[in-house]
Amino acid sequence: MRILVIGSGGREHAIIRKLLTSPTCEFVACAPGNDGIAQDTTCVDIFAHTDICNYCRREEIDLVIIGNEEPLVMGLADRLREENIAVFGPSEAAAQIEASKEFTKKLCDKYNIPTARYAVFDNREEARAYVKAQGVPIVIKADGIAAGKGVTVATREAEALTAIEHCFSGAFGQAGKRVIIEECLVGEEVSFFALCDGMSATPFASAHDHKRAYDNDLGPNTGGMGSFSPSPLVSSQMEETIMNTIIQPTIEGLNKELIRYVGVLFAGLMLTKDGPKLIEYNCRFGDPETQAILARYTGDLAKLLMSCAQGAIDREQLTFSSDAAVCVVMAASGYPGEYTKNTLIQNLGNAANVYGVSILHAGTSRAGDQWLSRGGRVLNVIATAGSVRQARYRAYESVDMIDWPDGFCRRDIAARALQLVG
Ligand code: AMP
Ligand code: GLY
Numbered sequence: 001m002r003i004l005v006i007g008s009g010g011r012e013h014a015i016i017r018k019l020l021t022s023p024t025c026e027f028v029a030c031a032p033g034n035d036g037i038a039q040d041t042t043c044v045d046i047f048a049h050t051d052i053c054n055y056c057r058r059e060e061i062d063l064v065i066i067g068n069e070e071p072l073v074m075g076l077a078d079r080l081r082e083e084n085i086a087v088f089g090p091s092e093a094a095a096q097i098e099a100s101k102e103f104t105k106k107l108c109d110k111y112n113i114p115t116a117r118y119a120v121f122d123n124r125e126e127a128r129a130y131v132k133a134q135g136v137p138i139v140i141k142a143d144g145i146a147a148g149k150g151v152t153v154a155t156r157e158a159e160a161l162t163a164i165e166h167c168f169s170g171a172f173g174q175a176g177k178r179v180i181i182e183e184c185l186v187g188e189e190v191s192f193f194a195l196c197d198g199m200s201a202t203p204f205a206s207a208h209d210h211k212r213a214y215d216n217d218l219g220p221n222t223g224g225m226g227s228f229s230p231s232p233l234v235s236s237q238m239e240e241t242i243m244n245t246i247i248q249p250t251i252e253g254l255n256k257e258l259i260r261y262v263g264v265l266f267a268g269l270m271l272t273k274d275g276p277k278l279i280e281y282n283c284r285f286g287d288p289e290t291q292a293i294l295a296r297y298t299g300d301l302a303k304l305l306m307s308c309a310q311g312a313i314d315r316e317q318l319t320f321s322s323d324a325a326v327c328v329v330m331a332a333s334g335y336p337g338e339y340t341k342n343t344l345i346q347n348l349g350n351a352a353n354v355y356g357v358s359i360l361h362a363g364t365s366r367a368g369d370q371w372l373s374r375g376g377r378v379l380n381v382i383a384t385a386g387s388v389r390q391a392r393y394r395a396y397e398s399v400d401m402i403d404w405p406d407g408f409c410r411r412d413i414a415a416r417a418l419q420l421v422g
Contacts, residue, residue: 001302002027002060006052006076006089007067008034010329010362010380011287014294015065016041017358018301025302029059034374036361049079056085063088063306066263069284073099077262086309089263090196090283094254097265098283101143101180108278111253113246115278116270117183124168127179131160137184140164142172151221153184185270185277190231191289192239192267194247197308198260201251202315203243205296206234207289208416213336215412222336223377226413227327228388229292230320232420233271242269242276250281262308288327291360291380295325324388326395326414328381329362330407335376343406345371345379351401356394357383378407388417 001024005012012030016037019028031052033043046052049071056064064080066072066089075092096103108115116139121127131138140163142150150172154160166172167179191209194201207229213219234242246267254261266282266289285293294301299317307314332339345364348371352359360382363375379402383394392414399409 001025001062001306003029003302004052004056004059004061004064005030005033005067006064006071008032008037009068009287010360010377011285011290012067013037013040013360013362014291014380014382015067015285015301017360018294018297022300022302024300024306027059029055029061031055034361034364035366036364038366039361049074049076052076053079053083053085056080056083062086063302063309065089065305067284069095069098069282072263072283086306087262088305088309090261091259093259094261094263095283097250097254097261097281101141101280102178104278104281105180107250107253107257111249111256113249113253113278114275116185119181121179121181122177124164127164127168127181128161130181131157131164134181134183136160139182139184140167141180141182142167143178143180185272185279187270187272187277188233189279190233190269190271190276191227191286192234192242192247192269193285193289193293194243194265194267195304195308195313196251196261196263196265197313198262198311199255200313201243201247201261201265202313202318203239203247204264204318205229205293205320206231206239207286207292208414209286209289210410210413213331213410215410220336222331224286224288225329225331225410227286227288227292228391228414228417229289229296229325232417238271238276242267246276246278262311287362288329288377288380291327291382292325295327295358295382295384296320296323321384323384323386324391324417325382325384326388326391326417328395328399328409328413329377330379330381330399330402330404330409331377332363332373332375333406333408339376340406341373343373343404345373345407346403347401348379351381351398354383354394354398354401356385356391357381357398359398373404373406388414388421392418
């Protein structure tokens, strides 16, 4: 197979590393990729859907794997399918599951999928009155995609009212013109991934993400500062409950609405005392969850994702090692706010030689023989081992070898996993 991966972060680097070990994969390219990915394979600097289609025809690409949500929401998968190119990733209609919180909430209502109680507002006065009536804690969300920044979990009324003000005053652009106010779910948060082939969904893996910027879950929300997999909370029984109460009804509901879902369905769940409830869906793999998940994956990823794209998942490829995997994200100082750029990173080669460790690039650039930071989230250090404790140890051993004075990371990634496994 000749495969094109769309995206440019650590998630895409993880997918590409795995594809490069896949016996059925002959060639992998990444569009646009990054300088770290370019060390492993071809990167092509194209974004426009027409250019991507042309590239696929010219390079005889058999499968396109779309890593990030923007091209999915913009209909890239539909466009490629019109050209008879196999795609792992949902259509524009199916991607609404991530793009529109209102779409997903309505789907949950109609098909009895457990989620937080909610109300939708186009008017700030009504939104304010609702918050005052409901009390705190309460969750305020801008509808649509607001780069992960559109959510406020408010523990004080003033905080909730400020968040409403923010949305309606245009802080999130069009995404904020409609506001969803939700019941605050209490419990443990889990990322759950199911693979979908257009008809059915199959469980793939579970993980935990660390969303806050600083240790002990303090500081602002980020795209994710680290992850571990599997989740000690997702037993086979819990997996069955999640599939039966959340994932299957979603896929059946979408099918009834004449929407076929092909790709990964990523459920952000709260495991509450009343069972798992949906926080949100994403229409793509999680970043940095995927980096930890794929470190444990032992099947043929090219074959697996192609089988989904072709409409019949190849279950034989659903194999994982029993190891635990931990991923520590290294970010540029200042992230998720204004962050430093073009700062020197050294000793990556030695750090990558720690046993059981691999280093993926999320936002680096190469200048001569030097690595520089380019994005907010810059590097992912992933370690696997027989125990979470050992995997953590290895990951931080490698992190500590990286010489990057302008970078930072959380020191408590997967500490929660240790507490959970006891
Ligand atoms: P989202 O951008 O929708 O992923 O939300 C960001 C984070 O806010 C989630 O990962 C949760 O930690 C939290 N969150 C969102 N909705 C709720 C809710 N209804 N109850 C509790 N926490 C929530
Ligand atoms: N790690 C959360 C996400 O990918 O949205």
